[in-house]
Amino acid sequence: MKKTIPEIARSIADGIATVCTAGELKDRVRRDDIPTVEEIDVVTCGTCGVMSGTCAVLTIPVAEPGVFKRADAITINGVPAFPGPCPNEGLGIVDCIVYGTARASPRYGGGHLFRDIAGGSELQIEAESKGKRYEATISGHEIPYARLCTTRSAFCNYSAFVNQKDKEQVTIFSVIPFPGNADGATVSGCGEINPLANDPDMRFIHTGTPVLVNGAPGLVLGCGTRSSRARPNLALSADFFGMDPEYMGGFITSAGPECLVSVGAAIPVTDEDALANLLILDEDIPLPVVDLIDRSQVDMTRYSRVWQGTSLTVFEEHDACILCTPCLAEQSCPTGAIVSGHPIDPTHCVSCGTCTRVCPGKVYTMNMGSIPVLGRETPIILRQSDRRRGERISADLKNRILCGTFQIQI
Ligand code: SF4
Numbered sequence: 001m002k003k004t005i006p007e008i009a010r011s012i013a014d015g016i017a018t019v020c021t022a023g024e025l026k027d028r029v030r031r032d033d034i035p036t037v038e039e040i041d042v043v044t045c046g047t048c049g050v051m052s053g054t055c056a057v058l059t060i061p062v063a064e065p066g067v068f069k070r071a072d073a074i075t076i077n078g079v080p081a082f083p084g085p086c087p088n089e090g091l092g093i094v095d096c097i098v099y100g101t102a103r104a105s106p107r108y109g110g111g112h113l114f115r116d117i118a119g120g121s122e123l124q125i126e127a128e129s130k131g132k133r134y135e136a137t138i139s140g141h142e143i144p145y146a147r148l149c150t151t152r153s154a155f156c157n158y159s160a161f162v163n164q165k166d167k168e169q170v171t172i173f174s175v176i177p178f179p180g181n182a183d184g185a186t187v188s189g190c191g192e193i194n195p196l197a198n199d200p201d202m203r204f205i206h207t208g209t210p211v212l213v214n215g216a217p218g219l220v221l222g223c224g225t226r227s228s229r230a231r232p233n234l235a236l237s238a239d240f241f242g243m244d245p246e247y248m249g250g251f252i253t254s255a256g257p258e259c260l261v262s263v264g265a266a267i268p269v270t271d272e273d274a275l276a277n278l279l280i281l282d283e284d285i286p287l288p289v290v291d292l293i294d295r296s297q298v299d300m301t302r303y304s305r306v307w308q309g310t311s312l313t314v315f316e317e318h319d320a321c322i323l324c325t326p327c328l329a330e331q332s333c334p335t336g337a338i339v340s341g342h343p344i345d346p347t348h349c350v351s352c353g354t355c356t357r358v359c360p361g362k363v364y365t366m367n368m369g370s371i372p373v374l375g376r377e378t379p380i381i382l383r384q385s386d387r388r389r390g391e392r393i394s395a396d397l398k399n400r401i402l403c404g405t406f407q408i409q410i
């Protein structure tokens with residue numbers, strides 16, 4: 001049987017379409033309850049994780065028209081931005097580009113700023129023009145133009161990293177300095193629910209495809225940088241208006257702030273080939289293990305080692321706290337989800353697992369699994385992707401399709 005995308009869109013509009021999340025479909029596959037093309041119309045996929053190639057294009061109101069000619073420099077909450085490309089001569093506004101990896105301090109960067117903009121927080125603006133400083137305070141929601149652009153997101157088949165040197169390394173691939181001698185592995189990627197894992201030929205996810213970016217409607221611009229047939233990724237764009245701060249934010253690595261992004265995409269089940277691709281499981285998806293320094297491949301495993309039989313959330317046992325000063329878990333949490341003595345803030349926690357490594361009282365525990373590296377079981381010490389949020393954005397997208405607020409094709 002074959003269905004066209006307009007036919008599927010009509011079924012959705014008529015309220016007779018069957019839409020499921022990738023997670024729901026994989027559960028059926030594991031029960032050997034494989035649906036037919038007739039039975040299922042759309043599968044929604046999602047991913048959430050550190051996506052360094054993210055930036056924002058902003059128009060920042062700074063002063064009344066005529067107060068300065070053009071800005072030479074600008075910071076927002078201390079995060080440096082690049083003024084331009086439009087000079088906005090004499091308008092008192094500054095167009096600028098902010099990198100998600102730009103930093104105001106070791107604990108605050110572009111990713112944090114993007115979450116603050118989406119949440120409507122107060123922002124401190126400092127601009128410079130011809131040696132004079134201009135300051136303004138605005139709320140994130142007062143920015144007249146704010147658009148997020150990603151240059152490399154939703155990477156399919158990302159890598160696990162190990163540090164084979166005998167010394168620990170400071171790197172964006174580790175929150176605490178990365179232990180040497182391959183004593184731990186860090187991983188990224190949401191495996192079987194990743195959009196491109198389910199559409200490996202990019203039949204349905206390509207330039208112009210509607211997607212959810214941090215919960216806001218967005219579009220695929222095309223392939224991202226370093227995208228290849230074997231390991232594709234996407235460039236995306238979306239307005240900040242409508243973004244849910246819980247899907248985004250900053251993530252502090254041992255080498256400084258990085259940027260979290262969540263992406264949801266819908267795959268229409270048009271024919272047997274589309275369905276066959278959607279049946280992929282974590283067990284089928286390769287996860288190359290590479291050396292942190294030279295990126296040479298040292299082993300190969302599967303995403304099932306990361307996401308099957310492991311935990312998606314952290315368990316807390318506060319009675320075990322030995323009241324160390326300072327609280328190492330609070331100091332190390334890359335998202336600011338821990339304030340000592342309080343439950344983890346679930347709106348910030350991405351289940352990365354760092355607190356389970358650093359807390360001497362074992363207040364925080366989570367089964368993160370292990371991967372084989374050169375014949376040795378190596379514990380996973382950090383997840384830079386959050387499967388739970390990937391599932392949440394998939395479910396969010398499913399609901400929007402069913403209630404008619406998200407069109408699967410333009
Ligand atoms: S690191 Fe763990 S044991 Fe120490 S204060 Fe923090 S929660 Fe308590």
Ligand code: SF4
Nearest residue numbers: 333349350352353355
């Ligand atoms: S798992 Fe622990 S360290 Fe990681 S984000 Fe959640 S609370 Fe913070």
